[in-house]
Amino acid sequence: MTLAYDLDIILRDHKVLGDPGSGAHAVVLSQLRQYLKWAERAGPAIVVGSLAELNGIVGGEGALRAEVRGAANGENGYYRWDGGRWTKVAGLDVSFGQLTNMSGTPNEISAALVASGERGTVVAFVGTALYNNEGGGTFIAIDGVREEILTAAGDPLPENQLIADQAFLLMRAPDGTLRCYFAGDAATAAAQAAQSAVQAQIARQAAESATASLTALQFTSRAVFEGTTILPGVVTVEMLGIFQRGDCGHPFRLTRLDSAPDPVEPWHWQSADGGYWLMAKPFPSPREFGARGNYASDDTASVRAWLRYGEITGLPLGGYPGVYRCTESFELPEGIQIYGSGAPVIAAYPQYGGDKSLLRPGYKHRINGMSFVFSGTPTITVTTPRNDRFAVVRPCMYYKYPTPPVLKDFAILQDMDVFNASGQMTSATQDNRAAGFTCGLWTESNKGGYEGLTVFGYFDVQGVVVANFSPVSHINPDYNGFRFNRITSGLAVISTHDGSSSEGNTGLQSMGNSYHGPDHHDRRATNTAVPSLYIDGDLTTIGHIRGHSFTGDSFRTIVDDAIVLDHCDDIQFANCITEFSQVSNAPGLDGPGRIRGSGNVQSARLTNIASTHDMDLFAFMAECSNGIVTATSVGPRDGHIVSTRGSIVWLGRDSGSLGAAIHFTSATEADTLTKGLVIKRGPDGGLRAELDDDLIFDVSSDGVVHGYGGTQLPTFSAADFTNKNSWLNQNRSGGLMVMEAGSLRVLTSASHTSTGTWRDTSGAIIYTPE
Numbered sequence: 228m229t230l231a232y233d234l235d236i237i238l239r240d241h242k243v244l245g246d247p248g249s250g251a252h253a254v255v256l257s258q259l260r261q262y263l264k265w266a267e268r269a270g271p272a273i274v275v276g277s278l279a280e281l282n283g284i285v286g287g288e289g290a291l292r293a294e295v296r297g298a299a300n301g302e303n304g305y306y307r308w309d310g311g312r313w314t315k316v317a318g319l320d321v322s323f324g325q326l327t328n329m330s331g332t333p334n335e336i337s338a339a340l341v342a343s344g345e346r347g348t349v350v351a352f353v354g355t356a357l358y359n360n361e362g363g364g365t366f367i368a369i370d371g372v373r374e375e376i377l378t379a380a381g382d383p384l385p386e387n388q389l390i391a392d393q394a395f396l397l398m399r400a401p402d403g404t405l406r407c408y409f410a411g412d413a414a415t416a417a418a419q420a421a422q423s424a425v426q427a428q429i430a431r432q433a434a435e436s437a438t439a440s441l442t443a444l445q446f447t448s449r450a451v452f453e454g455t456t457i458l459p460g461v462v463t464v465e466m467l468g469i470f471q472r473g474d475c476g477h478p479f480r481l482t483r484l485d486s487a488p489d490p491v492e493p494w495h496w497q498s499a500d501g502g503y504w505l506m507a508k509p510f511p512s513p514r515e516f517g518a519r520g521n522y523a524s525d526d527t528a529s530v531r532a533w534l535r536y537g538e539i540t541g542l543p544l545g546g547y548p549g550v551y552r553c554t555e556s557f558e559l560p561e562g563i564q565i566y567g568s569g570a571p572v573i574a575a576y577p578q579y580g581g582d583k584s585l586l587r588p589g590y591k592h593r594i595n596g597m598s599f600v601f602s603g604t605p606t607i608t609v610t611t612p613r614n615d616r617f618a619v620v621r622p623c624m625y626y627k628y629p630t631p632p633v634l635k636d637f638a639i640l641q642d643m644d645v646f647n648a649s650g651q652m653t654s655a656t657q658d659n660r661a662a663g664f665t666c667g668l669w670t671e672s673n674k675g676g677y678e679g680l681t682v683f684g685y686f687d688v689q690g691v692v693v694a695n696f697s698p699v700s701h702i703n704p705d706y707n708g709f710r711f712n713r714i715t716s717g718l719a720v721i722s723t724h725d726g727s728s729s730e731g732n733t734g735l736q737s738m739g740n741s742y743h744g745p746d747h748h749d750r751r752a753t754n755t756a757v758p759s760l761y762i763d764g765d766l767t768t769i770g771h772i773r774g775h776s777f778t779g780d781s782f783r784t785i786v787d788d789a790i791v792l793d794h795c796d797d798i799q800f801a802n803c804i805t806e807f808s809q810v811s812n813a814p815g816l817d818g819p820g821r822i823r824g825s826g827n828v829q830s831a832r833l834t835n836i837a838s839t840h841d842m843d844l845f846a847f848m849a850e851c852s853n854g855i856v857t858a859t860s861v862g863p864r865d866g867h868i869v870s871t872r873g874s875i876v877w878l879g880r881d882s883g884s885l886g887a888a889i890h891f892t893s894a895t896e897a898d899t900l901t902k903g904l905v906i907k908r909g910p911d912g913g914l915r916a917e918l919d920d921d922l923i924f925d926v927s928s929d930g931v932v933h934g935y936g937g938t939q940l941p942t943f944s945a946a947d948f949t950n951k952n953s954w955l956n957q958n959r960s961g962g963l964m965v966m967e968a969g970s971l972r973v974l975t976s977a978s979h980t981s982t983g984t985w986r987d988t989s990g991a992i993i994y995t996p997e
Contacts, residue, residue: 278302281313326354326369333358333389336367352397362386367397367405374405381406447472449496452481456500464504469514476547479508479515492539493517493532510545510566511536512597520549522592522600527553530599537563546597546637554603556621556664561628567637569596570681575715575743576783578750579645579652583683587646594640596681599623602642602661609669611696611723616756620688622669629704631674639667641684645748655752660685666692667716671704680712685745687754689761690716695732695772696723706734716745717759717784722772722794732764735775744784755815759784764794764827773797773829785810789820796829796854805838819843824850833858844868848875875903 273293275281281293286308293306293313306313326338338354352369365376365384376384376397384407389395400406444464446452448471452464462483468474481496481504488495493516494506508515511533518529530551537544538560546567571582571594585594594600605621612618623639626632643660644653653659667682669692682690691714695704709718718740722732745757759782764772773796781804782790789807792798807820821843824831828851833844836859848856848870856870866879877890892903902919909915 278313281306286313326352329354329357331357331368333361334363334365336365338367338369340370351399354395354397356389356391356393356395358389358391359387360384360389365389377404377406379406445478452496452498454499457498457502458500459502470519474547475508475514476512476545477508479506479511481505482507492535493529494536510543512545512547512568513551514547514549518549518551520547520551522550522552522594524552525554526551527555530557531555534560534563537565543633548595548597550592550594550598550600552600552602552642553623554601556601556605556607557624558607559624559626559632559634562630562632563626564633565637566633566635567597567679569636570638570679570713571596571598572713573638573640573681573683573715574713574741575683575746578748583645583748586640586643587650588644588648594638596638597636598638598640598681600640600642601664603663605663605665609696611694613721613723616688617692617694617719617721617723620666620669620692621664622666622692623664623684624668626668626670626672626675628671629673631676632670632672633676634668634678634680635676636679638681638683640681641667641686643684652748654749655747658747658749662687666690667714668692669694670707671696672707673703673705675704675707676710677708677712678710680714682712683715685747685754686716687745687757688716689719689757690714690743690745692719692721693732693735694719694721694723704732706736709735709737709740711739713741713743715743716757717742717761719761719763720772720775720795721761722764732772733774737775737777737780739778740780742780742782744786744789746785750785750810750816751813753785753810753816755786755788758786758788758791758823760790762792762795762798775799777801777803779803781806783807784820785816787815787818787820788823790822792823792828792831792851793825794827795831798828798831800831800833800836802835803837805836805842807838807840807842822847824848824854824856826851826853828856829854831856831858835859845875845877 273281273284275284275293275295276297278295278298281295284293286293292308295302295304295306297303302315304315306315308314326340328339329336331337336357340352362385365388366373367376368374378384378388379398381400381402381404388407395407397405397407444457444461445467446455446464447467449466449469452466457464464481465478466475466481467478484495484503484505487503488505491503494511496504496506498504506515512518513526513530513533514520516529516532516536518524518526518533520526530553533544534557536542541562543564543566546565546569548568573581573583573586573594577583582594582596585591591600601623605623607622607625609620609622609625610618611620623641641661641664643658645658647653647657661684664684664686665688666686667684667690668680670677671694677691684690691712693704693707718737720732720735742759744759745754747753760777762772762775772794775795775797776799778801780800783806785808789805805820809819810816819840819842822833824847831851831854833856836842844858845868848858848868851870853872854870855872856868858868859866866877868875868877868879875890875892877888877892879887888905888907890903890905905917907915907917
């Protein structure tokens, strides 16, 4: 037995006979003939391959007509249920013709007829329209015979009923008029035929076994299912699609419930007989709950029902590609697990291109992957005790529980127009941004998994916020994992309490993420207050938000304060990339991007940072004067830096006059080469030491020692000292310093000669030559 052909392979969106190069399904004449026979009769049809198969079906209401096709012994034909048996009423003699060589105007069509070769008078014609027809009557001349085309109901053809490059079907009515069948009529006929075939299956299965479980019963859409009366013996059915065949990923089953559920939830479906069915699909997407995913539809209610399914059942949710436009905020259920179907590549960089270029009127439905686009007005407001931009936050998605969630492979997008309808890039006043949403995702989770997400928007607070915020339970959001996400408007790790009770929010692990600032596509419109990364405990003590690790991440923005650390401890950056660009003559954007610290930073480590320019780490260390900072410096002074509560040791190579050196200095003077103690290579290749830009000593490559003012000191052999490990240097007064057995003794220039007894400034003899 065969089911009715889907309308998709008959008329919708296809040219007659198809175009092999376009991927369109070829509409073959046999399919159209079969459709024609359904459409021309009053009532549905059952299609079988033999009379024996037909006799195994019990006819009745909704199953009165049938067709046998493919039999070899004269059984082919039309049959009618007559009391208790099937009776043949006609052969398969309806003829079909194809219209070719079509030409003319929207309202005057000329065509030639190619008959199907079957017996009988041609009563149906299929062709491909050249134009959209206009109102006022549409005529067609078939082999020179001109007739008006009417609707299926016999009325004049309305405007735009013929669609250019799409198939149309004409049928000869009993009154001799030529009538046109389109999607609406075809859909009705196809639905009736499908319903009839389903009823035939039900009757046949019920006749074989009154208790049979019909697992083979299939429906191509929810509309067909809900319009079908299903006999009580059927306990499971299979869905092949939601709105049309194949639009739900893998097929899934519905299981009949014994009684009406209380309450009726969105995952309870009802068939035409009044029966309730439980949807049982692993990893369901929003489409199973009615979401269209075409951007044009408001999918808020469907997405909310999808989230509720995950909350009530505890089962993980899946995804289906689509652009789900949402006009409200969503509070994510506790322990939610969402495994999406991929996220589009949209970020602050590049400035435009890729999926970002689809943020344009008429194009947003084409965004790749699974995207939730937030427009309208936020319905969730998070209020905290802070007195900065985090005091009032309106997120797109909000998670407030310690139970770890899983959010993977989907996008949270702030609705906007990067381009207008004419294709021109918009300014900040023209971008139609849903500015009411000030944050993409706010989470307070422990050990949450966030992977493969795209969060995009020019958010006024931050792209993603990991917050220690629970006025009652003081949740500590520890050990969250962020992997391979793209986050525009950056990441914030914050506390929102003033007391020591909020010392959690530790151990965030970030790997392979791209953190972009809020860089507007019109660069000068960028919000300078939002960095690519912001960490702040906002506490009375200086640490408490601690132990966050960033490995293999990239940070990119045009905001001057590109990374900001405050009230934190043990923040680690390893093998990261920074690219901080500038916008000329734009305050807050025209300076070299840098990392900012404060006296509330207890410790930070920066190792193997690949940066496009000097991030001014010496200034960062000066700001972190109460903490310990180790870093690999890049820029004019490459090397390794250690800062301990205001004191800095730098070991590296300066690209200017300093060269390779060790620099001991204070945090406030770290970037001034003339301050502190510098040990470096001398001008002739020897060793040179300077204190506050004054020479202490200079040992030349040939062993000559120079002291203060560059004066050459006397040379002495090893025999001149009782301790061969002694060392000499001339002090600033022109005297001599001698290190004997670990004790430093200072002599004036008048207290010794090269051959006489050496005395210190008190007159004590410290050396007598032999």
